[in-house]
Amino acid sequence: MRFSGLRVLKEGLTGNRGWRPHWRDPAPKSDYDIVIIGGGGHGLSTAYYLAKEHGLANVAVLEKGYIGGGNVGRNTTIVRANYNLPGNSEFYSHSLKLWEGLEQDLNYNVMMSQRGVLNLCHSDGQRDAFARRANAMINQGDDAELLDREGVRRLVPYLDFDNVRFPIYGGLLHRRGGTARHDAVAWGYARGADSRGVDIIQNCEVTGIDIENGQVRGVQTSRGAIRAKKVALVVAGRSSQVAAMAGMRLPIESHILQAFVTEGLKPVIDNVVTFGMGHFYISQSDKGGLVFGGDLDFYASYAARGNLPMAEHVMEAAMTLMPMIGKARVLRSWGGIMDMSPDGSPIIDRTDVAGLYLNCGWCYGGFKAVPGAGHCLAHLIAQDRPHPAAEKLRLDRFRTGHGLMDEEGTGAQHNLH
Amino acid sequence: MRIPCPICGNRDSREFDYMGHALTLDRPAPDAGLGAWDDYLHNRENPAGPTRDLWFHGLGCGAWLVVSRDTVTHEVFGAELARDVTGGRA
């Protein structure tokens, strides 16, 4: 079924009786060409691009709960391509290009809204570092503007320019960045993959990975064994546990990132604004809620919930930067489980097991990577060579030291990125 | 979360800094080879369940602690001074 305004109109006039499931609930087959472990944003988009770009539809996506129940449904919905370092630059640029036009590609309104991402800087040194990053973005072919203080004031006059603890020197504006409706991204990819023949199997937990002579043969699941020629691990938040089924120990530590949303308010914040000195970022959803977050809770955790110290710190940052939102009330908080890698950058790579592929380490950048990661992982699985936009996202870079992508410059401590 | 600092008593986690798994106490020999160092610095069991990790009581006594806790329930079982753990091993 093709979605359109006309279809909504027609259904509305006929009692909305014609709507059909957005995706099927098939029983798992005993054999697939490719099994993708994990029905999150990345897993679903991988399946979609396998089917769409490579004609590989004998694919199953195995999800232990409900699709989109992990980080794709627990984030602050920000989409951007404003990275400094090679590897990240070309990858996120590639992903952003896929975002642009995703609605039309998927025939699903994921509400990608290019409302601009503004990073604020608070010293000459930060401004110069932003200039370097902005120039890297333009060198990559993406957009970037360096705003001075007055430029920032014109864009976001509601900040506290006079009293903020770390004065606003300027900002890096990335107009093509913005937000998208996170759940819809998962659903749209699921519907697209399903309609091309991919089996999306929910409530199917993988309990083992079958490997013979260094070659993957399939998986054991809570719904029986499934044979597969190729298997991809796309399980952010559980990467270490699933990789352990294949005997691997990953350079990953799991951490909590909290996020918050307020009650609905009339439009007041138009862009995505980030406050580097306070680890605070905010946007306003189409429903009117202010969606914001900050830094990790700092301790390794799988609890999908945070504690007060970081929650308070985030609100404190809000109060110094934009005390205009003081009377907004926080309605709900949640936590996502982040795959923190040693350099804060992701991994899309083969493993030492033939036919076993790995997608992990997205830290808190996974949402904006959904199209790009799926596209590149599908390429790697289908062609067994990396996509040019993802060839630097190697697993062995930590051991060799080649091509580390430590954007924050904080070194090999997982929780500092 | 409350951390039972052996020196200061039970304190709010906001007084502490965190630095990852306690295997960081097992620093390899300088010539242990790239694999050993890669494991030491990067690769982790990353358990979903009981773990031992390093916390620094920076807004307290300045002690580095090895805290035993659960990464799923956030239950804290106890804490000991990193100095004692390392010293006991040597």
Add this chain to the structure above:
Amino acid sequence: MRLASGGQIDRTQTIGFSFDGRQYEGFAGDTLASALVANRVRVVGRSFKYHRPRGVFTAGSEEPNALVTLGRAAAQDPNQRATMVELFEGLEARSQNRWPSLDFDLLALNDLAAPFLGAGFYYKTFMWPAAFWERLYEPFIRRAAGLGALSGKNNDAYHEKAFAHCDLLVIGAGPAGLMAALVAGRAGLDVILADEDSRPGGRLNAETIEVAGQPGADWAEDMVEALRAMDNVRIMTRTTVTGAYDGGTYGALERPAPDWAGHSDAPCACFWRIHAQRAILAAGALERPVAFRNNDRPGVMMAGALRAYVNRWAVSPGKAVTVFGNNDDAHRTVADLLAAGIHVAALIDSRPEATTDLPVRRYAGAQVTDAHGRGGLEAISIATMSGIDKIRTDCLAISGGWNPTLHLTCHTGRRPAWSPDLAAFVPCDGAVPGMITAGACAGDFSTHACLAAGVAAGKAVAKDLGKRARKTDLPRAEDAPYRIRPLWAVPGKGRAWLDFQNDVTVKDVKLAATENFTSVEHMKRYTTQGMAPDQGKNSNVNALAVLADATGRGIPETGTTTFRPPYVPVPIAAMGAGAQGKGFAPQRFTTSHAASVEMGAPMVEAGLWYRPGYFPRPGEKTWRQSCDREVGMVRQAVGVCDVSTLGKIDVQGPSAGAFLDMLYCNMFSTLKVGRTRYGLMLREDGHVMDDGTTARLGEDHFVMTTTTAAAGQVMKHMEFVHQALRPDLDVSFISVTEQWAQFAVAGPRSRELLNGLLDTPVDDDSFPFMGCGPVSVMGVQGRLFRISFSGEHAYEIAVPARFGDSLFRTLVARAEGMGGGAYGMEALNVLRIEKGFITHSEIHGRTTAFDIGMARMISAKKDCIGKAMAARPGLVSPGREQLVGLMPTGAVKQLTAGAHLFCLGEEAVRENDQGYITSVGFSPTLGHFLGLGFLKDGRARHGEEIRMVDHVRGVETTCKVVDPVVLDPEGGRARG
């Protein structure tokens, strides 16, 4: 309409307030909602999506409809629950989400378009043409969405945060909570009893129930008095416990009493962090509605809320009231209404077996199928065995049963269990470690059961904490059984509301199920059910039941969504209290701050510190003029600069040298007493962490310095290396950054300046280059280091911080007399760039010793932090970007930090990137710009001409690659 008598209001105190510009009066003790009901204001708001008129629905913080905006200008406060706003004189409330007015709202047109606006319709349209999303569709949706509006002005209200500690936190002061607090308090525990309401007592304030032979509200008052008399019990009213966190930590929001309103010196809310050894959740239960067609009409409200309005506030929302329920509370409601003299038009009980002695028109086994009246309820349709009856009524009370208020038990991740008997979720045991539940929130609904559960809980906690509970008599109270027959949604045509606030109807949930959003989380996210300000308190269980029905599963199999903190919405200003303005982070000032400010220096942030940018002199119009002069002063005469912000760490002990050898990549154990050495510190991953000079003041005594930015990180790192890796080393160290004021005195006349102050003059023999030692400065014992960050003959002189201000002023005054003066960060930066000295602009966390040309400093004779990993192939391989100096050669003579480097003739794209510029300054000494940067294999490319492109600043030029040390590469000036 106000009843002639009764209620817990003070009729002698009249309070004036306004709603949507009209003036009204209420009494002390009223909430805004009860006062509006008293004044027969039926429509108080508009719904989120369809803009349907809505009336007061509940009497608590779960209110979905009566959300209003209070105040004006900076005091404008949107989305306030009228049910929780205590009336105060001059209160000004306005309705929200309507235009132009509450009565006539243009977007009510949405209601007519409802067939096209069902669950998730927006995922299926607005996709063509693509560019219209940001330009047309989304702006329209955004303007239509949202509820109240922020003023756009900076928060003007004062909020506080506080910590509290106790043995026992009792959450909720209803019958269970009061008894628990009493038992625990008498056992000697330190108790906090927190209740959301202004008046403790819980449902006892809303019911006509008797406890111990007296009206429940009076009994509660006596109990509160008894508790207040105990020193170890603290009662916090108007305090909602908002979240349960790890380790017995709870968040709580305390609101002010209404007489505080308008007082600028009183906090308008306080956010508490309560550490409790144990907690008893006695939060009661929330009544749930029944879904039927048009059940959202103004005049339809919860039965328990109606009893509260009648009994506590002596108001009636209607003249002819009907009551619809599936449990005995419907009957209790009718009894209370009749007792208050209110006409009850009918009692509709969905249970066929229901009987009553009450003198009321009664329908058993019947269901309300529709509510009529656009602007407010006028009549209801009732489906009976024999057909449809239509009854005129202006108020319908619904009781669909009670949901235990178990939200806090879910905050640490546990899910509740389904109780078929209660047709409700009940908390799991031990869901939150240290917390037990008592009373209605645990599914004990009778007053007697609540009192008994409170006693038992109080005793259990006392015993658990090693105290003996005294014998407590259980007060007499009703113990009526809770008889319920689940009824979630009345079948039929039309829209039946589940989530009133987000306008989610039974149809929407069914549509979601049809479209395979059958997981409860999918349904919630697809329909937005439960995501409105009430967080599904009124609707989640009903929606779940409808979904279960639609998918043919039972409720327990269908599951439940998780409740997450906060229990009620918390203002950002409360949780972020104290940070507005400068309170976000500490401000650190040097001892020369006052003098620098007096000299007109702009103070700039350096981490938490403030340092002078430059010291303007008369006639200087730009910072560059001042900076150029200050550089010249240092190069030609003498300059003075406060360098106290650098971290200073005093290291002592027999193993101090060995310890520093472990920390730094170069050797310190071989450093001679009285000498200073530059050190480079690596992270364990082989990248540079920090640098600085370390002086050996004695055999077992070093003073090391860190950069300003990394001082805290280095100190923590040192503690780690010592405590965790090398506890065998006999060494002690402490930060003395704030104990010593330290000034750089730099320039060819620096020694001359110092010797005017030192009690014993210094010379090249006593203080050669890199020498250090104690000195006496005008009678004050200090330290002198002959080190240079400018490349000139220079010193750093340190004195105890209390002499800092005086020494700085003296140094500057004397320097000025010698043709010099104070210099700031700008000049310091130019001086160091001329000399190729690095800062964190260069050692930004991704550079190695190899990159900055210091690989040879990594001593082969010893281990050190970072040594092994610095040898990784990727960290020493060709192709890495290496530190170089840069001089402009093109027509444009400007360099910019952040520009990227390219080979001549190559396009400025990522694939051609050769490096970037980190630091730039105009060198007045050389008369042109100088830069430091990183260039691929740069050390081998000195002399090469390259292209610099700064897209964002619009600067492009060519420059020559040179050695980073441009000025005095032999170092003669510093040594001489």
